[in-house]
Amino acid sequence: MKAVILAAGEGRRLRPYTETMPKVMLPVANKPILEYVIDAVTRSGIDEIIIVVGYKKEVIMESFKDYTTVPITYVTQEQQLGTSHALLQAKNYLKEQTFLVLSGDNIIDHQSIAMLTKEKADYSLLIKEHPHPSKYGVVSIEKKELKEIVEKPKEDMGNFVSTGIYKLPFSIFDDIETFASQGIYGLSFVIQSLLNRNEIITTHQAKTWKDIVYPWDLIHVNETMLQHLSGSISGTVEKGVTLKGPVSIGKDTKVYAGCYIIGPVVIGEGCEIGPHACIFPSTAIGDNAVIHPFSEIRDSVLMDGVHLGSNSLLSHSIIGRDTSIHNSFSSIAGKTTVKIEDEYQKLSRMGAMIGEDCTIGSNVVVGPGIKIGRKCTVQSLTKIEKNIPSETTVM
8 A cells, every 4th residue: 555645845934944844844752743644654555655746845955865675656746735635646647546645744653554455445434532623623523433524623623633644545536636737736626526426435543643733832742752762872871970871872872971961851862962961752853963961951942953952941942953053042832822924822831932043142031931033133232022033133
């Protein structure tokens, strides 16, 4: 059986991190989101993958150019019109067979996918209970059969949502093309039309399904995925370092004396940590990062190439690739309300969100939930209390 992974979108609500890479390539516990999806698909017995790419497609194709576990074919969605339009791009590669369709930006486990591959019905859907169902396609279920799917309902329909992960027959393309001719490109509309003509669509509850919509979701999902971390040390750990719990240290990484690390923590390859740095649980540090002495990090995601100066404090924060932060930096984590496009989100605890290729001077303080775009320069002795657009200099 083949699987189609939809990975063409940008993820505008995740800016500035998606300004140079598609949403599916954002790192969670030092692996791109898409890699988790591909791993789950191959472990479930799928023998070929078709990835629908679009926005910044070269980033995806370069990352998986050496992947050999199963064949991967790339097809391009030139315009990101909707999920059914994205799926339509893969039609010519499916050869009239039953297939799976998944989103490349949702983490899923292989056991849940296997429930679909073993399902005898032509149509089947993975569902999941969610604390905020109104943001998704909410489903109505009767005896494990799908009865209705409503996108972002205004009325309470329960807490089960569609994961967007389906087993579908090739004949679905007839319906997709009919709706596309009317300018309708949402897959949920196609599914509801099947229900209206009494097609049977079975459902299974996914074990693990994590959706990443906003920047802070990276922190929450990173924390969840690190719970499965097995400790391993491939680098060099000097005498006098304290390691507690599962800690993964990549090759060519050096952890200097006096460091105190409590897992789960993952540190990539080619890093320098300390001396006397403290790293607390639910932290992921990418490749080629440098954490200078006497700094403290907790519940944070640091992407590749980040430099954090000495005597700095980083909590519940996200730092983009190749950003350099000088000494005595502080991210204040706390309650805040963040505006993303036209939405306001209340957060119980959030630190700084800093894009890639930034230079942050010494003794800079960033307030809760503040976003600094990519390629920004913030001079020393500055307190940042409002969002900074990309390519801005703050004096």
